[in-house]
Amino acid sequence: MSDHKPTGIKRWLFTTNHKDIGTLYLWFAFIMFFIGGAMAMVIRAELLQPGMQVVDPLFFNSMTTMHGLIMVFGAVMPAMVGFANWMVPMMIGAPDMALPRMNNWSFWILPFAGTMLVSTLFMEGGGPAFGWTFYAPLSTTFAPASTDFFIFAVHMLGFSSIMGAINIIATILNMRAPGMTLMKMPLFVWTWLITAFLLIAVMPVLAGAVTMMLTDRNFGTSFFDAAGGGDPVLFQHVFWFFGHPEVYIMILPAFGIVSQIIPTFARKQLFGYASMVYATAAIAFLSFIVWAHHMFTVGMPVAGELYFTYATVMIAVPTAVKVFNWTATMWKGSMTFETPMLWAVAFVFLFTIGGFTGLMMGVAPADFQYHDSYFIVAHFHYVLVTGAVFAIIAGIYYWIPKWTGNMYDEKLGKLHFWLSTISVNILFFPQHFLGLAGMPRRIPDYAVQFAEFNFMSSIGGFAFGLSQVLFLYIVIKCIRGGEKATDQVWENPEGLEWTIASPAPYHTFETAPQVK
Amino acid sequence: MSASKIMRKLFSLLCAGLVLLPASVFADYKLNLTPSVTQLGQDIYDLHMLILWLVTIVGIVVFAVIIYSLINHRKSKGAVAAQFHESATVEFVWTVIPFIILVAIAVPATKTLLKLEDTSNADLTIKATGWQWKWEYEYLDNGVHFFSNLDKASNDARQMNSGTDPRTVANYLLDVDKPIVVPVNKKIRVLTTSNDVIHAWWVPELAIKRDAIPGFINESWFKAEKTGIYRGQCAELCGKDHGFMPIVVNVVSENDYNDWVAKQKKMAAASAAGASKTWSKADLMKRGQEVYNTSCAACHQANGQGLPGVFPAIAGGKITTGPVKAHIDIVVKGKAGTAMQAFGAQLNAGDLAAVITFERNAFGNNTGDVVQPSQISR
Numbered sequence: 001m002s003d004h005k006p007t008g009i010k011r012w013l014f015t016t017n018h019k020d021i022g023t024l025y026l027w028f029a030f031i032m033f034f035i036g037g038a039m040a041m042v043i044r045a046e047l048l049q050p051g052m053q054v055v056d057p058l059f060f061n062s063m064t065t066m067h068g069l070i071m072v073f074g075a076v077m078p079a080m081v082g083f084a085n086w087m088v089p090m091m092i093g094a095p096d097m098a099l100p101r102m103n104n105w106s107f108w109i110l111p112f113a114g115t116m117l118v119s120t121l122f123m124e125g126g127g128p129a130f131g132w133t134f135y136a137p138l139s140t141t142f143a144p145a146s147t148d149f150f151i152f153a154v155h156m157l158g159f160s161s162i163m164g165a166i167n168i169i170a171t172i173l174n175m176r177a178p179g180m181t182l183m184k185m186p187l188f189v190w191t192w193l194i195t196a197f198l199l200i201a202v203m204p205v206l207a208g209a210v211t212m213m214l215t216d217r218n219f220g221t222s223f224f225d226a227a228g229g230g231d232p233v234l235f236q237h238v239f240w241f242f243g244h245p246e247v248y249i250m251i252l253p254a255f256g257i258v259s260q261i262i263p264t265f266a267r268k269q270l271f272g273y274a275s276m277v278y279a280t281a282a283i284a285f286l287s288f289i290v291w292a293h294h295m296f297t298v299g300m301p302v303a304g305e306l307y308f309t310y311a312t313v314m315i316a317v318p319t320a321v322k323v324f325n326w327t328a329t330m331w332k333g334s335m336t337f338e339t340p341m342l343w344a345v346a347f348v349f350l351f352t353i354g355g356f357t358g359l360m361m362g363v364a365p366a367d368f369q370y371h372d373s374y375f376i377v378a379h380f381h382y383v384l385v386t387g388a389v390f391a392i393i394a395g396i397y398y399w400i401p402k403w404t405g406n407m408y409d410e411k412l413g414k415l416h417f418w419l420s421t422i423s424v425n426i427l428f429f430p431q432h433f434l435g436l437a438g439m440p441r442r443i444p445d446y447a448v449q450f451a452e453f454n455f456m457s458s459i460g461g462f463a464f465g466l467s468q469v470l471f472l473y474i475v476i477k478c479i480r481g482g483e484k485a486t487d488q489v490w491e492n493p494e495g496l497e498w499t500i501a502s503p504a505p506y507h508t509f510e511t512a513p514q515v516k
Numbered sequence: 517m518s519a520s521k522i523m524r525k526l527f528s529l530l531c532a533g534l535v536l537l538p539a540s541v542f543a544d545y546k547l548n549l550t551p552s553v554t555q556l557g558q559d560i561y562d563l564h565m566l567i568l569w570l571v572t573i574v575g576i577v578v579f580a581v582i583i584y585s586l587i588n589h590r591k592s593k594g595a596v597a598a599q600f601h602e603s604a605t606v607e608f609v610w611t612v613i614p615f616i617i618l619v620a621i622a623v624p625a626t627k628t629l630l631k632l633e634d635t636s637n638a639d640l641t642i643k644a645t646g647w648q649w650k651w652e653y654e655y656l657d658n659g660v661h662f663f664s665n666l667d668k669a670s671n672d673a674r675q676m677n678s679g680t681d682p683r684t685v686a687n688y689l690l691d692v693d694k695p696i697v698v699p700v701n702k703k704i705r706v707l708t709t710s711n712d713v714i715h716a717w718w719v720p721e722l723a724i725k726r727d728a729i730p731g732f733i734n735e736s737w738f739k740a741e742k743t744g745i746y747r748g749q750c751a752e753l754c755g756k757d758h759g760f761m762p763i764v765v766n767v768v769s770e771n772d773y774n775d776w777v778a779k780q781k782k783m784a785a786a787s788a789a790g791a792s793k794t795w796s797k798a799d800l801m802k803r804g805q806e807v808y809n810t811s812c813a814a815c816h817q818a819n820g821q822g823l824p825g826v827f828p829a830i831a832g833g834k835i836t837t838g839p840v841k842a843h844i845d846i847v848v849k850g851k852a853g854t855a856m857q858a859f860g861a862q863l864n865a866g867d868l869a870a871v872i873t874f875e876r877n878a879f880g881n882n883t884g885d886v887v888q889p890s891q892i893s894r
Binding site: 135137230233267268297321331335356366444445448 | 549559586592595596607629632688729755760
C-alpha cells in the first residue's frame with residue numbers, strides 16, 4: 001500500500017488519519033503547556049518576594065485561574081488524547097480509529113475553544129478570576145462579563161472530550177485484531193478504555209454546571225444564588241462530581257504509559273497485569289463516590305464527613321497495589337536507564353509522595369487544617385506535574401523514535417530529566433511547609449514569615465520552566481533528524497507497535513495481525 | 517564542557533545548596549503543622565503526626581526496595597531478568613496491609629471528627645460574616661458589633677510598588693484595625709456566614725477553619741487554653757482582595773474581656789450621639805477621605821477611577837455627580853446583583869454622610885453638595 005498523503009495545510013485541516021490527529025493533539029497540548037506555563041511564571045514572579053511588584057491582585061487571580069484551566073483542559077487532557085490517537089490503533093492492531101471523521105472534528109474544536117478561553121484575558125473587566133474550580137457566586141453574580149465566553153469555551157472542550165471518548169471506546173471494543181482479547185490488551189489501552197467511560201460520565205455533569213451558571217448570570221435563574229432560593233453549595237457538589245473523576249481522567253492514562261515503559265527497560269513482564277486492570281477499574285469506580293472530600297469545610301453533616309473520609313482513604317488500596325506492582329516489575333529485572341525509564345522511575349517516586357499527601361487530606365479532621373492552604377497546592381502539583389506531566393514526557397521519549405523514525409538526543413534527554421526533576425522538587429516541596437505553616441492558596445501577597453520558602457519555590461519554578469524549553473528543542477531536533485531508529489527501537493519491547501517500521505507508515509495494519 | 521560535565525556540576529551545586537540552606541537561612545523556619553493552643557487542635561496535630569509517620573514508614577520501605585532494585589538489578593551489573601510476573605499470595609498480602617493501616621487511621625480520625633463537630637454547650641457565640649474584603653463580628657450574647665479591616669500599615673505597604681518593605685511592617689497582612697476579643701478557657705462557638713461570595717474563617721493556631729457561605733450559617737468552635745494574639749486569614753478565594761482580609765483573635769483573661777465589652781458599649785453610644793450633630797464641610801471631607809480609603813478604595817480605587825468593566829469610577833460618575841438622593845440610596849442600600857455592598861449596615865450615619873460628601877466633591881466632581889448625617893435614612 002502506498003504512503004500517499006495530501007500535502008500542505010489541507011493535510012492537517014481535513015485529515016482523518018489517527019497519526020496526524022495524534023500529532024495535532026500533541027502539538028496543541030505542547031503550545032498550551034507553554035502558555036499555561038508562562039502564566040505560572042507570572043504567578044511565581046509575583047510570589048518571589050513579599051509585597052506587590054509585578055501584577056495587580058485581580059490579574060493575579062486571572063493567572064491562577066487560567067493557568068489551572070489551560071493546564072487541565074488544554075495541556076494534560078489533549079496530550080493524553082494525542083497518545084490515545086497515535087498508540088491505541090497501533091497497540092490493538094487496528095488500521096485507524098473507528099470514527100475517523102468525528103476524530104477530525106473533536107480535535108479541530110479544541111483550537112477554537114482554547115483561543116476563546118485565552119481571549120477573555122484581553123476583554124474589558126479581565127478574564128475569569130475565580131479559580132479553575134469557579135465556585136459560585138464568585139463566578140456568577142460577581143464575575144466579569146468575559147465569564148460567558150469562558151462558559152462557551154468549556155462547553156466546546158466538553159464536546160471535544162466526549163467525542164474523543166466515544167471514538168476511543170468504539171475503537172477498542174470493535175477494532176481489536178483477531179486474538180487480541182480484552183485481557184491481552186496493553187495496559188495503556190486498558191487505562192484509556194476506563195478513562196473514556198469516565199469522560200462520558202462526567203463531562204455532561206460539567207456542562208450542566210456551566211449551563212446553570214449561564215442561566216443564573218443571564219436569564220434570571222437562581223440555581224446557585226441563596227437570595228433567590230438557590231444553593232451555592234450545590235455548585236460545589238455538581239462541580240466535584242465532575243471534578244474528582246476528572247483528576248483520574250488525567251492520571252489513569254499516565255498509569256498506562258508508565259506500565260508500558262517500566263517492563264520494557266526492566267526487560268521483564270509487567271507484574272500483576274490482571275490486578276493492574278482491576279485496580280484501575282476500582283480507582284475509577286471509587287472516583288464517583290468521594291467527591292465531597294474536596295469540600296469538608298462547607299458544613300456537611302458529620303455522617304457525611306465520616307462517609308467521605310472512609311470512602312476516600314479506600315482509594316489508597318488500589319493505588320498502593322499499582323505502586324507495588326511497578327516495584328515488583330523492576331525487582332530482579334535487568335534494568336537500563338534510557339531517558340523514558342528515568343522519567344518513569346521518577347514518576348513512581350514522586351507520584352507516590354503526592355499519593356501520601358492525598359491520603360493525609362482524605363482524613364476529614366486533619367483536612368480542616370490542610371484545606372485551601374499551600375499543602376493542597378503542593379499535593380496536586382505532585383500528582384499532576386510529577387505524575388501526569390512526567391508520564392506524558394516519558395511517553396514522548398518512549399514513542400517519539402517510532403513516530404519520527406529518529407532517536408532523540410539521549411544526552412540532552414537525560415539533562416532535561418535531571419534539570420526538571422531537581423527543579424520541580426525545589427518548586428513544589430517547600431509548598432508543603434508553607435501550607436502547614438498557614439499560608440492560604442490563591443493569594444498574590446503573603447506575610448513575611450512565608451518569604452524564604454516562596455523565594456525558593458519561585459527559583460525552582462523558573463528553572464523548571466526554562467528546562468521545558470530544552471524539551472522543545474530536543475523534540476524539534478528529533479523530528480528534523482538524528483540517529484535512525486530501528487523498528488524495535490528498544491531491546492525486545494512487548495507490543496504490536498514495535499512490529500511495524502520506524503517511522504510508522506501513514507497507514508498501518510490494513511491487514512489485521514494475528515495475536516497469539 | 518560536555519553536557520554530562522555541566523550536569524554533574526549543576527547537580528553538585530544544587531545538592532550543596534539544598535544542604536546548606538536549611539542550616540543557615542531556615543534555622544527557625546516552621547516545617548510542620550502549626551501547633552495549636554486548643555485541646556482539639558492538639559488532637560488534630562497528633563492525628564496529623566500519626567498519618568505522617570505511617571506514610572513516612574511506608575514510603576521508606578517502598579522506596580528502599582525500589583532503590584535497592586535500581587542499584588542491583590541493572591543490566592550493566594550483569595543482572596538477568598527473572599521470569600515471575602504474578603503471585604496471588606503476595607498480591608493478597610499487599611492489598612490487605614494498606615487496608616489495615618487505613619483502619620488504624622480511621623479510628624482516631626472518627627473520634628477527633630466527632631469532637632470537632634460538637635458545638636454544644638458554648639459559653640459565648642460570635643457570628644462572623646464575610647464581606648468583600650473584611651469581616652463583620654457580632655457577639656450574639658451581648659450585642660457587641662463591629663467590622664474588622666486590614667490595618668492601615670499593611671494596606672499602605674501592599675499597594676503596587678508602595679516603596680515600603682513589607683519586612684518593616686509589623687505583622688504584615690496579618691493585622692486588623694479591630695481584632696475580636698474572647699475570654700480564655702471558654703468554649704467559643706463561631707457562626708460563619710457571608711454577605712456576598714464564599715469566604716472561609718481560618719485561624720491555624722486555634723485549629724478552626726469553616727466556610728462562610730451566603731444563605732447558610734455554619735457552626736464551629738474553639739476553646740483557647742492560653743492568652744495571646746492569634747492570627748489567620750480568609751482561606752477561600754473571594755475575589756480581588758482575597759489575600760487582604762486577615763482575622764485576629766485576641767484571647768484575654770475573663771476580667772479583661774468584661775472590661776473590653778463595657779468599653780465597646782460606651783463607644784457605640786458615643787457614635788450614635790455623633791449621628792445627630794451637624795458637621796462642617798471640611799470635617800466631612802476629612803472624615804470622608806478616611807472612610808473612603810477603608811471602605812471604598814479597594815474597588816473604586818484610591819484615585820476614584822475604578823476598574824473599567826469591573827468597578828465603576830467615582831470621578832465623574834453618573835451617580836456621584838447626579839441627584840444626592842440616589843447617591844445616598846446606593847451607598848446605604850447597595851446594588852443587588854453586583855459587588856456594591858449595603859454600607860448602611862456597616863457605617864454610622866456620620867461616616868456615611870462624610871463619605872458621600874467626599875465622593876461628591878473629590879476627584880474633580882466638585883458638585884458642592886454637603887450631606888449631613890440627618891439626611892441619611894436607612
